[in-house]
Ligand SMILES: Nc1nc2c(ncn2[C@@H]2O[C@H](COP(=O)(O)OP(=O)(O)OP(=O)(O)O)[C@@H](O)[C@H]2O)c(=O)[nH]1
C-alpha cells in the first residue's frame with residue numbers, strides 16, 4: 001500500500017534474463033503486486049522468473065504470451081491482471097531496469113493524491129538527457145514527442161516514449177485495453193486515448209538510465225514511420241471525438257482548412273519553382289497566390305493549435321485534493337462540468 005492506495009507494477013519483459021532479477025530485487029516494498037509479462041523470451045528469463053515466483057509468492061504474478069505480441073500488448077495484459085487483483089493505481093516499469101525504483105513514488109504521487117489520472121516520467125527535465133541518452137534515441141524521441149503533443153492535445157507533455165508511467169483504476173477501466181497499440185507506439189496511443197476521455201496527465205521528472213547493461217530491441221528509425229502514421233490517425237480521431245462528437249469547437253475546421261490551404265500553397269509554390277527552374281518563366285500572380293495560401297494556412301493552423309491548447313488546459317495537473325486514486329472517477333467528467341476543488345473550472 002502507498003498513501004492508502006493498493007499499488008501494482010506491470011513489468012514487460014522480452015529476453016531480460018540479465019536484468020529482470022535486479023528489477024524484482026529492487027522493487028519498493030510498498031508495491032503490493034508485480035505483474036511480469038514475458039513474451040516467450042528465448043533466453044532464460046522464464047527460469048529466472050520461476051525462482052522469483054517461489055521467493056515472492058502472491059506478490060508476483062507471471063503471465064506469458066504464447067508468442068511475442070509486442071510491448072504494448074504485454075502492458076495491456078499486465079493492466080488487466082492488475083485490475084483483477086484490485087489495484088487502485090498501476091505503474092509500468094521496464095524489465096531492463098531503465099527505471100529507477102527510487103523514483104517510483106514520484107511517478108505515483110500525482111495519481112495517488114488525485115491530482116492526475118495518468119502520470120509519466122519525463123527524462124528531459126533533468127537536462128542530463130542529452131549527455132546520457134544515445135543521440136539517435138534522443139533525436140527520435142524529440143521528433144515523436146512533438147508529434148505526440150499535436151496528436152494527443154497534451155501540449156505540456158514531452159518525452160512521449162518514456163515507459164515509466166502510473167495510471168488510476170478509473171482511467172484504466174475507461175480505456176479499451178484490447179485496442180491499445182501493441183508495439184512500441186503504445187505510450188503515444190495511450191495519450192491520444194486518454195485525452196479523448198478527458199484524463200488529466202502529469203509529467204514527472206525522472207532520471208534517464210542508459211548504459212546499465214540493457215539490450216534494447218527497439219530500432220528507432222524502424223519504429224518512427226509506423227508511430228507517425230499511428231499519431232496522424234489518432235490526431236484525426238481525437239479531433240472528431242472531442243470537437244465534433246462529444247463536444248463542439250470550430251478549431252476542428254481551423255485545423256482542416258488551414259492544412260488544406262497550406263498544402264495547396266506549398267504545392268503551387270513547388271510547381272512554380274519547378275517551372276522557373278525548367279522554363280525560366282514565372283507567373284508573379286501565381287507566386288503571390290501561393291504565398292497567400294501558405295501564410296493564411298499557417299495562420300489558421302497556429303490559431304487551431306492555440307485553441308486546442310486552451311481547450312486542454314484543464315487536463316494539466318491540478319492542486320492536490322487528498323482523494324485516493326480509487327475514490328475519484330474523474331476521467332469521465334464531461335468537459336463542461338466544473339472540476340472539484342483545487343482545479344480551475346474552465347471559463
Ligand atoms: N513482453 C514483452 N516485453 C517487451 C517486448 N519488447 C520489449 N519488451 C520489454 O519492454 C521494455 C522496453 O523495451 P526496450 O526494447 O528496452 O525499449 P525502450 O526501453 O523503450 O528503448 P531504450 O530506451 O532503447 O531501452 C524492456 O523491458 C523489454 O524487455 C515484447 O514484445 N514483449
Ligand SMILES: [Mg+2]
Nearest residue numbers: 096098214216
Ligand atoms: Mg530499454
